[in-house]
Amino acid sequence: MTFKKTALLLLVFYLITGSIFAQNNTKVNGFQGDIYVNRFKDITVHTYVAKDDFLTNAHIFETKNHLIIHDVFQKKDDCLDFLKYIKSLKKEVKAIYISHEHDDHWLGLCYFKEYPVYATPSVINYIRKEGPGIYKKRQEQLGENLPAELNVSIKELLFEDEIIDGVLFRNFQINEGGPVYLELPHQKILVSHHMMPYGMHPIIPKDINGRIEQLKKIKTKNYKLLLAGHGKPATNENIDEFIVYLQKANSSLKTATHYEDVKHELVNLQPTWEASMLLDRSLPNFFIKAEHFPLNDLKGLELNGYKAKASNYQGLDCIEAYWDKNDNNESFIEISKTSFTNGTIELELLGTPGPYVKETSWTFLGLAFRIQNDSTYECIYIRPSAGRDNDMESRNFAVQYTSHPYYTWQVQKNESPGKYVAYYDLTKNSWTKIKIKVNGQKAELYINDSKQPVLLVNDLKMGENISGGVGLWVGASTLGRYRNLTITYN
Numbered sequence: 355m356t357f358k359k360t361a362l363l364l365l366v367f368y369l370i371t372g373s374i375f376a377q378n379n380t381k382v383n384g385f386q387g388d389i390y391v392n393r394f395k396d397i398t399v400h401t402y403v404a405k406d407d408f409l410t411n412a413h414i415f416e417t418k419n420h421l422i423i424h425d426v427f428q429k430k431d432d433c434l435d436f437l438k439y440i441k442s443l444k445k446e447v448k449a450i451y452i453s454h455e456h457d458d459h460w461l462g463l464c465y466f467k468e469y470p471v472y473a474t475p476s477v478i479n480y481i482r483k484e485g486p487g488i489y490k491k492r493q494e495q496l497g498e499n500l501p502a503e504l505n506v507s508i509k510e511l512l513f514e515d516e517i518i519d520g521v522l523f524r525n526f527q528i529n530e531g532g533p534v535y536l537e538l539p540h541q542k543i544l545v546s547h548h549m550m551p552y553g554m555h556p557i558i559p560k561d562i563n564g565r566i567e568q569l570k571k572i573k574t575k576n577y578k579l580l581l582a583g584h585g586k587p588a589t590n591e592n593i594d595e596f597i598v599y600l601q602k603a604n605s606s607l608k609t610a611t612h613y614e615d616v617k618h619e620l621v622n623l624q625p626t627w628e629a630s631m632l633l634d635r636s637l638p639n640f641f642i643k644a645e646h647f648p649l650n651d652l653k654g655l656e657l658n659g660y661k662a663k664a665s666n667y668q669g670l671d672c673i674e675a676y677w678d679k680n681d682n683n684e685s686f687i688e689i690s691k692t693s694f695t696n697g698t699i700e701l702e703l704l705g706t707p708g709p710y711v712k713e714t715s716w717t718f719l720g721l722a723f724r725i726q727n728d729s730t731y732e733c734i735y736i737r738p739s740a741g742r743d744n745d746m747e748s749r750n751f752a753v754q755y756t757s758h759p760y761y762t763w764q765v766q767k768n769e770s771p772g773k774y775v776a777y778y779d780l781t782k783n784s785w786t787k788i789k790i791k792v793n794g795q796k797a798e799l800y801i802n803d804s805k806q807p808v809l810l811v812n813d814l815k816m817g818e819n820i821s822g823g824v825g826l827w828v829g830a831s832t833l834g835r836y837r838n839l840t841i842t843y844n
């Protein structure tokens with residue numbers, strides 16, 4: 355083939371595909387960030403990775419005539435360079451979506467004023483409320499790199515499928531208040547923020563097993579391109595590698611005495627991954643000895659269908675909660691992101707009859723721990739009305755241990771009467787302080803600083819050394835009040 359013919363063929367190829375270099379993950383030169391380009395039939399995805407400590411990125415979806423953009427940046431120079439790249443593509447910008455509230459993805463929005471920007475109402479409210487404070491704080495940290503001004507003109511993102519130049523775009527949220535995900539179902543592309551930042555050491559999530567499960571689910575969908583808000587573009591094949599990494603973190607955290615040891619193992623496992631200092635941010639959290647929750651607002655609580663609010667009772671700040679239906683539901687409000695195996699849990703509580711029962715009705719409230727899901731957990735609770743009942747058998751049911759779903763109070767009553775209940779002089783309508791010590795398969799309940807345990811459990815039914823959440827347990831017919839939760843980890 356002559357040179358002329360080759361050149362002609364290349365030209366035809368260029369006209370058809372739009373590029374001579376149509377391979378995937380092509381890097382683009384001439385910009386300060388790293389840019390990866392992935393081409394598909396109807397769409398080209400450009401991932402701009404900033405040269406910052408967190409490998410923060412933004413994605414451009416290029417259809418035949420339009421650009422759809424996912425996130426911008428925090429620093430002025432990243433934003434201006436990203437803007438230069440957008441302009442170089444010479445197409446109309448249809449929308450910029452802001453994925454979530456962290457300002458590394460939106461602080462520099464003032465440079466993108468000519469384009470329509472969309473975010474969820476909670477992100478819009480957050481930026482309006484907290485934006486000025488964050489901008490001021492960043493002034494000191496960023497200096498010359500602070501964006502020129504704070505731009506808060508953002509439209510509300512509607513979660514509707516949109517077809518742009520024949521390409522279906524689907525924005526969705528996995529949980530309310532979480533980041534906005536973007537899926538292109540036909541091209542098999544997913545932007546799932548923080549789920550799997552690739553080519554870098556990630557923030558290790560508190561619920562490592564939960565993340566692994568989510569990744570396994572994503573893997574079944576066989577995405578061709580997986581994008582996060584940080585790091586490099588990944589494919590379905592990279593998921594296993596990431597899962598192995600998380601499993602290593604999990605096992606190492608169980609045996610290590612210092613977070614540096616865990617970091618060392620993870621860096622050895624993936625020596626080429628960048629941003630290892632991110633491990634310094636998340637790993638120390640796993641070595642926290644105690645956590646205190648005053649429970650004076652609903653922040654960090656998973657209400658699980660309960661009606662709850664911040665309150666003040668007998669002069670003490672607390673939260674109150676009840677089940678707003680006239681049925682026998684008993685469950686818990688979970689404290690988000692807790693992972694408790696062994697240690698102590700302390701709580702002050704007070705129960706009065708809920709809105710659907712008589713004023714003389716009995717109340718039940720306590721602590722759920724080692725929670726696996728809504729129906730699988732250990733539980734110790736008190737019955738304040740039983741403490742001074744006239745019937746001795748009732749008094750002997752003042753405190754109780756149950757394990758769900760298999761070892762409820764009904765089952766215990768038949769199978770091992772008297773073994774998981776005890777008497778204590780509880781009084782109605784007064785704050786009671788409970789402390790539960792858990793170790794392996796043993797649990798002890800102490801009340802109002804008693805020297806000796808009021809209740810002993812030597813065979814926790816779920817087994818020993820199970821990790822799980824901590825929750826405020828609310829029994830049927832009870833309006834529960836809770837304050838001062840302290841979890842100490844062994």
Ligand SMILES: [Zn+2]
Nearest residue numbers: 456458583584
């Ligand atoms: Zn982020």
